Amino acid sequence: MNKSVKIILGIVVLLLLVYVLKYFKDANSKDIEEFKVEAPFYTSINTKAVATGKLNPEEEIELKPQISGIVDEILVEEGDVVKKGDLIAKIRVVPNEQSLVSASSRIKTAQLSFNNAKTLYNRNKSLFEKGVISKQDFENSELSFNQSKETLAQAQNDYQIIKRGSLSGGNAANTNIVAQIPGTILEIPVREGDQVIESNNFNAGTTIATIADMSAMIFEGKVDEAEVGKLKEGKEIIVVLGAINDKEFPATLTFVAPKGIEENGAVQFTIKADVKLDELTNVRAGYSANAEIDIEAKDSVFAIREALLQYNRITEKPFVEIQQEGGRFKKENVELGLSDGINVEILEGVEEGDKIKVWNKASKDNEDEEKK
Numbered sequence: 253m254n255k256s257v258k259i260i261l262g263i264v265v266l267l268l269l270v271y272v273l274k275y276f277k278d279a280n281s282k283d284i285e286e287f288k289v290e291a292p293f294y295t296s297i298n299t300k301a302v303a304t305g306k307l308n309p310e311e312e313i314e315l316k317p318q319i320s321g322i323v324d325e326i327l328v329e330e331g332d333v334v335k336k337g338d339l340i341a342k343i344r345v346v347p348n349e350q351s352l353v354s355a356s357s358r359i360k361t362a363q364l365s366f367n368n369a370k371t372l373y374n375r376n377k378s379l380f381e382k383g384v385i386s387k388q389d390f391e392n393s394e395l396s397f398n399q400s401k402e403t404l405a406q407a408q409n410d411y412q413i414i415k416r417g418s419l420s421g422g423n424a425a426n427t428n429i430v431a432q433i434p435g436t437i438l439e440i441p442v443r444e445g446d447q448v449i450e451s452n453n454f455n456a457g458t459t460i461a462t463i464a465d466m467s468a469m470i471f472e473g474k475v476d477e478a479e480v481g482k483l484k485e486g487k488e489i490i491v492v493l494g495a496i497n498d499k500e501f502p503a504t505l506t507f508v509a510p511k512g513i514e515e516n517g518a519v520q521f522t523i524k525a526d527v528k529l530d531e532l533t534n535v536r537a538g539y540s541a542n543a544e545i546d547i548e549a550k551d552s553v554f555a556i557r558e559a560l561l562q563y564n565r566i567t568e569k570p571f572v573e574i575q576q577e578g579g580r581f582k583k584e585n586v587e588l589g590l591s592d593g594i595n596v597e598i599l600e601g602v603e604e605g606d607k608i609k610v611w612n613k614a615s616k617d618n619e620d621e622e623k624k
């Protein structure tokens with residue numbers, strides 16, 4: 253039995269030895285896989301930040317009524333160019349019945365006080381002229397008379413304003429809405445017959461029209477917190493409009509927000525820039541736009557293509573594979589500098605003349621297509 257076991261073990265060992273010898277023979281007989289290599293070079297690298305936003309007028313105002321009523325007439329249309337002081341719309345005042353009754357009651361009360369003060373004044377005047385009362389008593393009655401007279405006049409004015417909309421208007425007086433600045437009518441959100449609310453300390457009021465100066469436009473956008481620290485007011489940038497892709501507009505950065513706002517987990521900072529437009533380009537308010545901002549630039553830097561970089565899965569540090577004698581490759585950690593997304597500056601780890609492995613080479617099919 254022991255002899256049979258020894259024979260079986262010998263056969264197993266022999267088979268394993270044959271398998272190992274065959275494996276190494278096949279491995280050595282395989283062709284060595286070849287990789288393309290590239291050399292480092294000197295180039296200029298310019299990093300840019302892109303801010304997304306909109307093109308808006310620098311000066312834009314909303315016209316609101318100072319008294320509630322009904323839109324009686326609109327004299328302009330959206331897109332019209334107006335001058336300062338031009339009539340935009342007319343508001344017909346519709347008095348509030350409760351306010352009208354209260355104002356009328358105040359007039360009656362003020363009238364009673366005035367009549368009483370007038371009677372006392374006339375009586376004290378006669379007595380003062382006869383020397384019956386002192387001058388001080390007479391002056392007090394005169395003061396009361398003048399105060400009641402003023403109170404009556406104020407109550408009457410309030411009644412006229414509530415009823416007619418103005419002191420001098422008629423029964424169907426109109427309140428005129430005029431342009432406060434020269435510009436273009438961007439929007440008229442109301443129509444004739446709509447009811448509007450006055451603008452006061454407790455209510456923003458109904459917007460009758462929006463006017464903007466379209467000759468002065470600004471870019472309003474947002475940049476990430478990683479880039480905002482490199483921005484300074486007065487910096488020249490380029491603005492590209494979504495509706496006019498074939499044209500670039502120069503702009504000057506005028507504002508960088510001191511406080512950021514968190515959006516979707518990232519902190520964004522608002523920036524503004526004055527955009528220089530030409531007279532031949534028809535630009536509209538609200539165009540989507542992108543601002544290209546040069547962050548940092550270097551000339552004649554030692555660089556490689558960023559696609560040649562590899563990253564350690566554990567340390568996440570970058571490295572490249574440099575070809576050695578005999579065709580083998582050696583990993584070298586590298587220290588990176590400026591990058592524009594295509595080329596990256598190499599500060600340490602690569603020297604001139606090194607041949608760097610193209611590790612993410614294209615497939616054979618892609619290579620054939622490139623040749624075609």
